[in-house]
Amino acid sequence: xxxxxxxxxxxxxxxxxxxxxxxxxxxxxxxxxxxxxxxxxxxxxxxxxxxxxxxxxxxxxxxxxxxxxxxxxxxxxxxxxxxxxxxxxxxxxxxxxxxxxxxxxxxxxxxxxxxxxxxxxxxxxxxxxxxxxxxxxxxxxxxxxxxxxxxxxxxxxxxxxxxxxxxxxxxxxxxxxxxxxxxxxxxxxxxxxxxxxxxxxxxxxxxxxxxxxxxxxxxxxxxxxxxxxxxxxxxxxxxxxxxxxxxxxxxxxxxxxxxxxxxxxxxxxxxxxxxxxxxxxxxxxxxxxxx
Amino acid sequence: xxxxxxxxxxxxxxxxxxxxxxxxxxxxxxxxxxxxxxxxxxxxxxxxxxxxxxxxxxxxxxxxxxxxxxxxxxxxxxxxxxxxxxxxxxxxxxxxxxxxxxxxxxxxxxxxxxxxxxxxxxxxxxxxxxxxxxxxxxxxxxxxxxxxxxxxxxxxxxxxxxxxxxxxxxxxxxxxxxxxxxxxxxxxxxxxxxxxxxxxxxxxxxxxxxxxxxxxxxxxxxxxxxxxxxxxxxxxxxxxxxxxxxxxxxxxxxxxxxxxxxxxxxxxxxxxxxxxxxxxxxxxxxxxxxxxxxxxxxxxxxxxxxxxxxxxxxxxxxxxxxxxxxxxxxxxxxxxxxxxxxxxxxxxxxxxxxxxxxxxxxxxxxxxxxxxxxxxxxxxxxxxxxxxxxxxxxxxxxxxxxxxxxxxxxxxxxxxxxxxxxxxxxxxxxxxxxxxxxxxxxxxxxxxxxxxxxxxxxxxxxxxxxxxxxxxxxxxxxxxxxxxxxxxxxxxxxxxxxxxxxxxxxxxxxxxxxxxxxxxxxxxxxxxxxxxxxxxxxxxxxxxxxxxxxxxxxxxxxxxxxxxxxxxxxxxxxxxxxxxxxxxxxxxxxxxxxxxxxxxxxxxxxxxx
Numbered sequence: 001x002x003x004x005x006x007x008x009x010x011x012x013x014x015x016x017x018x019x020x021x022x023x024x025x026x027x028x029x030x031x032x033x034x035x036x037x038x039x040x041x042x043x044x045x046x047x048x049x050x051x052x053x054x055x056x057x058x059x060x061x062x063x064x065x066x067x068x069x070x071x072x073x074x075x076x077x078x079x080x081x082x083x084x085x086x087x088x089x090x091x092x093x094x095x096x097x098x099x100x101x102x103x104x105x106x107x108x109x110x111x112x113x114x115x116x117x118x119x120x121x122x123x124x125x126x127x128x129x130x131x132x133x134x135x136x137x138x139x140x141x142x143x144x145x146x147x148x149x150x151x152x153x154x155x156x157x158x159x160x161x162x163x164x165x166x167x168x169x170x171x172x173x174x175x176x177x178x179x180x181x182x183x184x185x186x187x188x189x190x191x192x193x194x195x196x197x198x199x200x201x202x203x204x205x206x207x208x209x210x211x212x213x214x215x216x217x218x219x220x221x222x223x224x225x226x227x228x229x230x231x232x233x234x235x236x237x238x239x240x241x242x243x244x245x246x247x248x249x250x251x252x253x254x255x256x257x258x259x260x261x262x263x264x265x266x267x268x269x270x271x272x273x274x275x276x277x278x279x280x281x282x283x284x285x286x287x288x289x290x291x
Numbered sequence: 292x293x294x295x296x297x298x299x300x301x302x303x304x305x306x307x308x309x310x311x312x313x314x315x316x317x318x319x320x321x322x323x324x325x326x327x328x329x330x331x332x333x334x335x336x337x338x339x340x341x342x343x344x345x346x347x348x349x350x351x352x353x354x355x356x357x358x359x360x361x362x363x364x365x366x367x368x369x370x371x372x373x374x375x376x377x378x379x380x381x382x383x384x385x386x387x388x389x390x391x392x393x394x395x396x397x398x399x400x401x402x403x404x405x406x407x408x409x410x411x412x413x414x415x416x417x418x419x420x421x422x423x424x425x426x427x428x429x430x431x432x433x434x435x436x437x438x439x440x441x442x443x444x445x446x447x448x449x450x451x452x453x454x455x456x457x458x459x460x461x462x463x464x465x466x467x468x469x470x471x472x473x474x475x476x477x478x479x480x481x482x483x484x485x486x487x488x489x490x491x492x493x494x495x496x497x498x499x500x501x502x503x504x505x506x507x508x509x510x511x512x513x514x515x516x517x518x519x520x521x522x523x524x525x526x527x528x529x530x531x532x533x534x535x536x537x538x539x540x541x542x543x544x545x546x547x548x549x550x551x552x553x554x555x556x557x558x559x560x561x562x563x564x565x566x567x568x569x570x571x572x573x574x575x576x577x578x579x580x581x582x583x584x585x586x587x588x589x590x591x592x593x594x595x596x597x598x599x600x601x602x603x604x605x606x607x608x609x610x611x612x613x614x615x616x617x618x619x620x621x622x623x624x625x626x627x628x629x630x631x632x633x634x635x636x637x638x639x640x641x642x643x644x645x646x647x648x649x650x651x652x653x654x655x656x657x658x659x660x661x662x663x664x665x666x667x668x669x670x671x672x673x674x675x676x677x678x679x680x681x682x683x684x685x686x687x688x689x690x691x692x693x694x695x696x697x698x699x700x701x702x703x704x705x706x707x708x709x710x711x712x713x714x715x716x717x718x719x720x721x722x723x724x725x726x727x728x729x730x731x732x733x734x735x736x737x738x739x740x741x742x743x744x745x746x747x748x749x750x751x752x753x754x755x756x757x758x759x760x761x762x763x764x765x766x767x768x769x770x771x772x773x774x775x776x777x778x779x780x781x782x783x784x785x786x787x788x789x790x791x792x793x794x795x796x797x798x799x800x801x802x803x804x805x806x807x808x809x810x811x812x813x814x815x816x817x818x819x820x821x822x823x824x825x826x827x828x829x830x831x832x833x834x835x836x837x838x839x840x841x842x843x844x845x846x847x848x849x850x851x852x853x854x855x856x857x858x859x860x861x862x863x864x865x866x867x868x869x870x871x872x873x874x875x876x877x878x879x880x881x882x883x884x885x886x887x888x889x890x891x892x893x894x895x896x897x898x899x900x
Binding site: 011051052053054055057058059060061062063064069070071073074075077078081089092093095096097099100102103104106107109113114117118119121122123124125126128129130132133135136137138139142143144147150151154155156157160209213214215218266267270277280281284288 | 684796813815817
């Protein structure tokens with residue numbers, strides 16, 4: 001029973017806290033750009049607004065379009081349930097390990113891409129194609145992160161790395177790789193841009209273009225939760241002593257990257273993720289060498 | 292003494308029984324499916340012929356995996372190849388069938404030639420055709436002979452399995468057969484080659500050199516990637532599935548190759564574990580590829596086309612087929628909680644455990660292989676988003692697709708059976724792994740009594756004491772409960788209206804199916820990213836009415852078939868050239884020919900005493 005309460009509290013924490021990270025990132029970006037900008041709590045207002053608004057469903061679409069938001073959010077919440085927050089190990093740690101996390105992310109993405117194709121609009125297809133392209137290149141880099149961290153701790157258990165091991169070359173490189181992976185997975189500059197609706201550049205936004213109202217709120221929520229899960233993992237590697245500080249550091253780093261580089265062309269993204277992959281291999285090799 | 296009449300014909304060890312299960316698990320629903328599929332499409336005489344060939348095909352495969360004598364094995368292997376050739380050219384109306392059949396029969400016989408050479412060498416050394424006798428005699432075989440036999444077997448079975456670059460026939464032959472046969476060919480027939488590899492290389496020869504496993508792993512990685520990249524490029528749904536079979540054979544061989552590698556460095560636990568991963572993916576692939584081919588067959592029967600660029604919107608016309616295809620696509624994309632997820636997780640875990648436990652530079656190699664497997668799995672997800680999205684979603688792109696009708700009951704029954712298995716093989720992973728452990732131990736010869744792969748009936752645990760677990764039922768429950776919770780929250784706020792309205796068309800015209808993203812467009816980023824291998828080229832042409840007005844625009848894009856162009860065509864050209872130069876001794880005189888025969892005979896008598 002206690003386990004179920006812990007897991008519910010953990011999920012509620014993720015749902016309640018995760019939007020503030022996006023607010024924080026955009027606050028920092030606006031400060032650096034010397035803009036007044038939106039408040040840190042703006043994502044909450046957005047969600048509240050979306051929940052009270054009506055919804056338009058495209059007439060060309062099928063049940064896939066209606067069902068996708070639930071699958072997407074559920075898979076991100078399962079991912080959130082697997083990582084340890086309050087106690088050294090998630091109460092449902094037996095459900096899956098670090099490797100399973102890769103596939104759980106893939107489940108949400110698969111349905112989001114299908115829902116985008118379901119609308120029959122070119123934007124949706126464009127977004128789905130680009131998202132699947134980027135994510136298929138992210139997967140080997142993510143896999144290398146998992147290997148590097150797990151080789152150090154001797155198992156692919158999510159809770160086994162971080163606190164137990166001292167900071168090493170391998171874990172720093174792995175964290176850096178994970179940071180690049182997080183940039184790509186959370187549609188940040190230079191891979192994607194959350195603030196644009198220009199058809200030439202948008203990826204994630206193109207996929208969710210037809211969503212509105214409550215469905216859009218669920219999808220945004222899923223994106224927030226995913227972002228927090230990734231930041232959480234980064235924090236657990238580099239700053240296991242105090243996770244909230246680590247998460248905020250990750251958010252600040254993302255904001256700094258977003259204001260200091262330009263968005264890449266889609267085909268340059270392959271180079272960017274190639275770099276992430278090579279870093280991941282370096283991290284794994286360092287882990288094998290024991291440094 | 293020639294041992295032509297063996298005392299014992301059959302061998303029913305766990306390995307053979309496992310492969311029998313694989314054969315019947317796919318053949319049974321395919322048979323049910325073919326009732327509906329053949330009806331209406333063929334004349335009654337042809338339907339009878341189809342059933343006849345179907346039974347011989349299935350029986351020959353069943354014999355291939357159960358006989359215990361090399362000669363009998365070869366006989367059934369040939370029957371299987373020939374009957375499947377007749378099934379490939381079954382739709383004689385298609386011009387492509389003849390060409391596909393030709394490529395198939397040539398390639399398959401080249402494969403068999405390698406096998407015969409390998410078996411001859413084995414016989415020369417052991418003086419027996421019986422599996423068990425050969426197995427005992429092989430223990431004392433010199434390393435050189437073993438290596439040559441291994442390479443011959445790899446080439447022979449590799450041709451049947453579709454290892455790159457010997458895969459060339461597979462994307463021609465598999466799509467051309469009637470769909471229930473395609474599902475057996477892709478789901479089962481190529482697995483008989485994997486059976487051959489396990490039976491002859493691991494079981495009989497025994498792996499002693501570690502380079503065997505490494506060679507197989509390298510080939511498997513190449514096979515995975517090449518298979519899935521080509522699958523992403525093609526627009527013919529059955530060819531896409533055939534290329535994806537190439538990819539999945541690669542994934543299976545990753546497990547088998549790892550098992551060989553671990554066997555050679557004497558790590559029993561890891562060898563058995565990797566073998567389980569490979570066999571698990573093998574039966575999973577049989578199930579979901581069988582299912583996907585059956586679904587593709589329904590689409591083909593309903594619309595008369597296999598080109599997904601002409602399909603679309605079928606989820607509304609064929610709702611059940613769409614669900615079956617979606618389940619198959621999720622299985623093959625390794626999404627939890629379905630079956631492909633478990634086997635790919637096991638394979639990655641096998642790589643991880645290998646990298647953790649062995650010594651030396653091979654660890655880095657295993658890590659890189661795992662990364663390539665992850666890349667393959669990402670590309671496979673993209674490929675099946677394309678396959679499902681373009682075929683079933685949005686608006687129909689042609690009149691064929693507009694007028695499609697749902698498949699009849701018998702076809703749906705076949706697909707339903709396999710769909711249930713896709714889900715069951717995900718949820719019941721622990722039970723299946725326990726059974727596969729027995730098979731793996733019988734194939735590798737390692738004792739499994741001290742190995743434990745699970746915590747209880749629901750939780751998998753490959754590393755005892757290391758807290759690594761996977762519980763597919765728990766994940767499924769989590770997904771359902773949390774999805775339900777999201778739905779409840781969604782319903783809670785239902786004071787607002789849901790309106791069904793046009794897709795956003797930028798305020799321009801009304802959108803139609805020509806505005807949809809096509810499969811070619813979907814795969815464009817991949818085409819460009821992998822252009823170093825695919826060598827795409829395109830042709831654009833403006834058709835002008837006058838200097839100022841372009842009336843229409845012609846756009847063509849192709850990828851270069853690298854293996855065909857740079858390996859097979861030069862090879863074929865040199866064969867023709869050699870044949871041409873041989874023509875100078877063919878003068879048409881019967882006396883000359885008789886003297887050739889006489890000289891040959893003399894030479895044979897002199898040298899082969």
